[in-house]
Amino acid sequence: MIDFYYLSGSPFAWRVWLALEHKDLKYKRINVSFEKGDLRTEPYLALNPRGKAPVIVDGDMAIYESAAILEYLEDKYPSVGSNLLPKDIDERTVSRRLINEIDVYLDPASRRLLMATFFTPKEKWDDAKISNALAGVLTELESFESYFSLTTRAETLSSVEFSMFPILALMFRLDERKEDLGFSKSISPALASWFSALNRLSIFQSTRPPHWN
Numbered sequence: 001m002i003d004f005y006y007l008s009g010s011p012f013a014w015r016v017w018l019a020l021e022h023k024d025l026k027y028k029r030i031n032v033s034f035e036k037g038d039l040r041t042e043p044y045l046a047l048n049p050r051g052k053a054p055v056i057v058d059g060d061m062a063i064y065e066s067a068a069i070l071e072y073l074e075d076k077y078p079s080v081g082s083n084l085l086p087k088d089i090d091e092r093t094v095s096r097r098l099i100n101e102i103d104v105y106l107d108p109a110s111r112r113l114l115m116a117t118f119f120t121p122k123e124k125w126d127d128a129k130i131s132n133a134l135a136g137v138l139t140e141l142e143s144f145e146s147y148f149s150l151t152t153r154a155e156t157l158s159s160v161e162f163s164m165f166p167i168l169a170l171m172f173r174l175d176e177r178k179e180d181l182g183f184s185k186s187i188s189p190a191l192a193s194w195f196s197a198l199n200r201l202s203i204f205q206s207t208r209p210p211h212w213n
C-alpha cells in the first residue's frame, strides 16, 4: 500500500492522483493542509525537506517532486494497470520533453497568473499585471498547439495528459472566479476540445480537487 500525501487544489498532487488511479495501484490518500501547517511538521519535513505536496511513501522509499513520482511508479510497477509512458523510445522521449516543457515553461507562467488573481485580494487586483500574466500563459499554450490537435482517447492517456490537465483546469477555474478574465475565450479551438474531451472522462472527474465540488 502506497501512502499518498495529497493537497487539494495542487496541480502536482492531482497529477500523482491521476497516475495512481491510471496504474490501478493500491494507495491511501492522506489529505494535508497548508493552512493547518501540516507541511511544516517535523514528520512531514522528514519526508520532504522542501515542505511541499505531493509526497508518496512506498515501503522504505519516500519520494517528492511529482514528475519523479510518476517516473518511479512507471519503473517500479511496469506491468500493473495502464502505462504512464509509451513503450516506444522515440515516443517516450517526446512525452518526457512535453512534461519538461510543462514544468519549466507553462507552470511558471500559470503561477504568475494565479499569484495575480487567486492569491491577491480582489481589491488589489492589478488589471495590467493580470493581462500580462494571461498573455504569458496563452503564448506558452501556443507552443503546445500540435499536441492539443492530436485526437485524445482514454486509452492513450499518459503522464503528459496528467501533467497538463490539472494546470488547465486551474486556468478554467480562474475564469469562473474572474468573469472578465477571458481565458476560455482566448484559447484555440484545438485546446478547448482537448480539454472538454478529457474533462468528460471519469478519471478526471473522480479526482477533481474535493474542495472544488
Ligand SMILES: N[C@@H](CCC(=O)N[C@@H](CS)C(=O)NCC(=O)O)C(=O)O
Pocket (backbone or CB within 6 Å): 007, 009, 010, 011, 012, 034, 039, 051, 052, 053, 054, 064, 065, 066, 067
Ligand atoms: N515541483 C514540485 C512542486 C510542488 C509544489 O509546489 N507544491 C505546492 C502546492 S501546488 C506546495 O506544496 N506548496 C506549499 C509551500 O510551498 O509551502 C512538484 O512537482 O511536486
